[in-house]
Amino acid sequence: MTSERAALVAAAHESIRRGSKSFAAASRLFDRTTRERVWLLYAWCRACDDIADEQDHGHAARTSPASAARLDPEARLATIRALTELAMAGEETGSPAFDALAQLMRETPVTRAMVEDVLAGFALDAADWRPRSEADMLRYCFHVAGAVGVMMAAVMGVPADDEDTLDRACDLGIAFQLANIVRDVWEDDANGRCYLPVEWLAEADIPPGEVTKPHYRHALVPQVARACALARQYEASARVGAARLAFRQRWAVLSAARIYGGIAREVERLGAHAWDHRVVIGKGRKLSMVATAFVEARRTPRAVSRPALSRRELASIAKRR
Template sequence: MTATRSELVAAARQSIRKGSKSFAAASRLFDRSTRERVWLLYAWCRACDDIADNQDHGYASVPGASRLDPEARLATIRTLTELAIAGEETGNMAFDALAQLLREVPLTRAMIEDVIAGFALDAAEWRPRSEADMLRYCYHVAGAVGVLMAAVMGVSPDDDDTLDRACDLGIAFQLANIVRDVWEDDAAGRCYLPVEWLAEADIPPGEVTKPHYRHALVPMVARACELARGYEASARVGAARLAFRQRWAVLSAANIYGGIARKVEALGAHAWDHRVTTTRPEKLGMLLKAFGEARSAPAPAANPALSRRELAALARS
């Protein structure tokens, strides 16, 4: 039986509540139409991520899914997404949510494929060798999602500069995730800090979380956080072009995720004693701060040296 739009929205709302409290909080600031479309987009992204990583909303493993190897999981993502793009029922609420979204918003195939390319990198167990490689990864797994978000908020597919800046915010978010999740990623056999950075710090491959290398990680965290600040500043310029409630929501998310990066940087070698989060009162403060920021002009900021179009060119070279 085909799910109705209201059923798809309800399922997507549950997904975002379970998968991202920070994103769920920021999404409440959108007008109803935008909010529901953001939930539909999140549901598809979350489902793809869970299939790729054999997880349930980023946490517990999905029983039975371990039988599929990474390439088979990627094939599942591609097949279900293709059905959604064709407007066919998939039998999966999250992919049907994408199909519904495509009926309402002019998302391009290239935008969707740029997101799937991030899952392909993970399936290939790809690791960044250089800073540019790390930023390319951030582009596919988060910056490309920012582009889709901008389209959901009404940004034209032809408005390259605003889409670039929307992508920049996703990249800033992913850099925050990378520095926060060093220990968790290592436990899963992954490392998204560039190999060249680790070599400069004399940290051997596979030993990034050894206690005696903690202090050597601190300058790397500062370096990544400095990159994140540049991308976030660029994104704030783009956010100023959105409607007020959209601008408020985007700036709230920027404050929340930026706050995570700032906490990790401030904690230094103790950043991985416990998973860094923002508390409910802190989130409320960041929402209020974003309200004021949304009513003011942002500070001028140039596009980063490697923004969406440059990173897309690197990915295709």
């Protein structure tokens, strides 16, 4: 390992340690090389998120009076794009997190197109975009999480031309984001956002901007259940792709699938009480899920078709919008 790479890996490890203790712990399931590459990918994603939200590892950033003025979302997006472009060109960026992306692209099959798909998610958020249809919601999930799943697959060595496995890696990211959406309905509403489709809410006679009003809570439950059912479909598809990975990679992916899937299942189980408190998976349950995933990783999953809207279909929709 060169001193430059070692420094990037060390900075990336510190980033994941500060930004996500759960993700840092899960990364231990990987072999050393994959683990370090996962840290490098996380560092870039975390840095992009922090710039987009003006945060520091997911928390409010400390600002001096001179820098207290917030940049507009488009300016933040421009910063992300400029630093990412430098990294993809193999040039120094002045940021270890963005240099981490450059290192990752030298070592793995991560492509410019994969990176662009992730950046498109930041563009949607910068435009304050909201989904009107189910396809819109899935397209959003693709860009903000499914595309990261594709990069993760490349980090694990999946070739860029293995379309079906990359599709299924994307499906896992989509399942994760659907779990986030149903868990965070109240939190997103407090921030003036809603990622459930407008058409779904109209069908339930829930007016725009009133999704969390107490008298609409029971009408919201069936719409959330629809999103949870979609999450299960995408998770099942992802398990087929995970079976093609090396054992430790497969174990890590299936562990994550169980934990995030557990969030969606718990939200669905709680029904109208799902948002009384933020749904979390406790440490004990996580350990149990990791152990179950170990057993699952040694078995061949049943064959499952991809969902009708997966990576290639959603990318095609995005190009037409």
